[in-house]
Amino acid sequence: MKPFAGAWDAWSLLFFSTAILFMLPWFDGVNTVFLALLAVLGVVGMVWPRVKDHLDIVNEEDREGFIMPSDETEKPCMGEGGLRLGYTKDNYRPLDIPNGLMSRHTAIVGQSGVGKTTLIEYLLWQQTVRGGGWLFIDAKIDRDTRDHLAYMARCNGRSNDLYILDISSPAESHTMNPLLSGDPDEVASRLMNLIPSSENNPGSDFYRQSANHALTVIVAALQKANKLYHFGDLSILMQSTKALEELERITPPSAERRSLSVFLDQFRVQKKEGVELDMNRLKQVLGGMAGRIALFAQGKFGEVFNVYAPEIVLESIILENKMLYVSLPTMGKDTAALNLGKMIISDLRSAVARIQDLPKIQRPKYPFLAVLDEMGAYVMEGVARLFEQARSAGVALVPAFQSFSQLNKVSQEFGDIIIQNTWQKVIFKFGASEGAETASALFGKHLKFQKSISLTGNESVGSQVLRTRPDSSESEGGGMSVAYREEEDYRFSPDKIMALGMGEVFTLSGSRAYHLRTPMINFPDDVLPCEIARHKVDLPDDKEPLHFEKRLNEFLMAA
Structure with missing residues (x-):
């Protein structure tokens, strides 16, 4: 049973004792309704914390299936006010990121196949529903992802707002000329x-x-x-x-x-x-x-880029809340895909610079989402400045990568700049301890009580030599002590990060930490293939x- 301790129990006991006291014959004139109310407040105050503890599903001990406590979430603001990342596992509350904080950028980190693309699709769905614009650079050829995005656009009557850049299939791609x-x-x-x-x-x-x-x-x-x-x-x-x-x-x-x-x-x-x-x-x-x-x-690059009147102009995509999906064939055309990724990022940086000079009323109504999936595949030094200045242009960057080492291969300073300039960190499962330790350090440490139990025992046998009779004596003793020691420990340890399940994340928003379950969109099995709308x-x-x-x-x- 939880012991009486703290201000909550003290006030509850005071209310209950006062009600009992005023029920004595010397206080006949006191209003009985008032006394009953005091008694009820006292009983509820003492019982509720125990009931709440009984219903608490936090479980920090298990190796798998654990549930870590989350900080208090803000008022839900999904839709026009912000985007939802998921639901806390301890109390099923939604975690919504307001537009102002979304503009401070969000890093999504974790090994392949744990749910990063699923979360990205969920974010893009919300952005599409509310009429916002987005750029999604996908460093793999995944026709399902492209078809899912086209399905989102059709469901919201925005098929004409979706642009596709796919150099592996020029006939199914819009044209672009960033020069x-x-x-x-x-x-x-x-x-x-x-x-x-x-x-x-x-x-x-x-x-x-x-x-x-x-x-x-x-x-x-x-x-x-x-x-x-x-x-x-x-x-x-x-x-x-x-x-x-x-x-x-x-x-x-x-x-x-x-x-x-x-x-x-x-x-x-x-x-x-x-x-x-x-x-x-x-x-x-x-x-x-x-x-x-x-x-x-x-070749195929020329079919997409050798045009004088391109359909895709990135600055217009941003200002007009359009949607652009870029497919990078990093497996089949590694060098070409990396150069294309760098070219798109460079064009984005130039567009941000021009949009910064516009009056605030002409900038996007909602933060424009620029999702850079598998950013480690086409990362370059010039991206760092983009993270520092994109917020002022109303562009929210969402870099997704598998490990921090992919950023550090450019330079240690580059990785630090990316982490420093992302307000939200969404951490999926890691497969290596080194990356898990880096991620764990982002959440910091907190004070916790370490319980220790010690047992003591003794036994003695002796004879009393001063008596004439050979009497003897025996004695036994024992004891147990319980001690609590305050110490610092990781909020989310590296072991916990490496043991996260599919679709589970530890999220840091500013200084608040959460253990979330991320939603998944169940697309129909018969989603129609993407058909692009041509623009003259x-x-x-x-x-x-x-x-x-x-x-x-x-x-x-x-x-």
């Missing part, structure tokens, strides 16, 4: 993210900076000439001297043309036929970047396509 948005510096920076960082290699960094300067000058000239271009055109420009000279010719007199001419002059050499560009020297500067750009201009996009009136690909033979002959 057309942003100023020259933004476009060049977006392309440079395709090249690994070279901060610790001065030689590589020189060529990296040279390539960045070349891209900035070329893109600036294209924009000044009011030309629409795609990866195929840019690839030709970086591999053909005649194409570069043609660009110089069509660029009107301006600072952009002068910059292009100055850049090209360093590669001009005197030959018998006259002054020509030395392509070998140009390739030393542009060769590595030209190959990466050419990757987006060939007109070319801008003030610009015209470059069409260098149509002159490919002409340019390559003169390369």
Whole structure:
């Protein structure tokens, strides 16, 4: 039985004792209803904590099927006010994350196959229902996931708002050209993210900076000439001297043309036929970047990205609350998929920068969800700045990855920035102790009482030598003591994290910790395959396509 202790029991005992006292004959004039009320309050106050303890289903001892206590949840705000992550296992209360905290980003971490994608689908369902927008980068080819998302859109009458980017199946993909948005510096920076960082290699960094300067000058000239271009055109420009000279010719007199001419002059050499560009020297500067750009201009990539009027414009997707699903074929086309992931992330960062400059009323009504599933597969240094600034643009980032080491492989500082800038941490089951220990440390420690029991016993036999009779005596003794010692222990230990079941998570929101069961959407078995809705996009009136690909033979002959 729970002992009397604390203010609750003290007040309950006071009410009950007062009621008994005023029932004595000396207090005949006291209102009986008042006395009965005091007695009831006293009895209820003493009984309720015991009943509550009896009904408590918290179970911290079992290895499997345990139920850890959760902190108090906020008032439910699912829908327009926020998104629901799940239900606490100890009292079945919903945990809703308000929009303001959702904008502070949410990290989802855990080994493969434990329910990360299921939770992501549940979050996207809520976002779709309330008319919000989202981006879902899926680092695996999973037709079921794509069909589920299309089913969500159909159920909510939003099929026309769903865009699909799938380079493994161009016929079932919308088109995109991330080169057309942003100023020259933004476009060049977006392309440079395709090249690994070279901060610790001065030689590589020189060529990296040279390539960045070349891209900035070329893109600036294209924009000044009011030309629409795609990866195929840019690839030709970086591999053909005649194409570069043609660009110089069509660029009107301006600072952009002068910059292009100055850049090209360093590669001009005197030959018998006259002054020509030395392509070998140009390739030393542009060769590595030209190959990466050419990757987006060939085969199935080219079918999706070599367009002058793309259907997908990421900034418009965000501002108009549209939905974009990006499939990365990381298994079959590892290098190409990683570059595509980096390109999308870079485009997202540029879009966030432009949206930050807009008045607050023009930003998304609900936080735009950017779910980066398996982010460790295409992670890069430039993502860190995105986590620091996306909130001000109304973009809520939801990175999902399998282990913290996937972040640390970029740099230790990179992993720290991602964890520091995610207000919510959703931890699924871990398969390795190292990652579980890192996750456990995020939840911190708390004080708990450690119970210890000690038993003592003694036995003695003796004879009394001072008497004339040989009398003897025997004695036995024993004792037991119970002690409680206050000590610090992990709120959720590494062992508990490694023993989580399917769909179970430990969640940290700010400083509050929860043990949750995440919901699962039961989609029909006969979900129809995704059918994309085509969007006709007109070319801008003030610009015209470059069409260098149509002159490919002409340019390559003169390369």
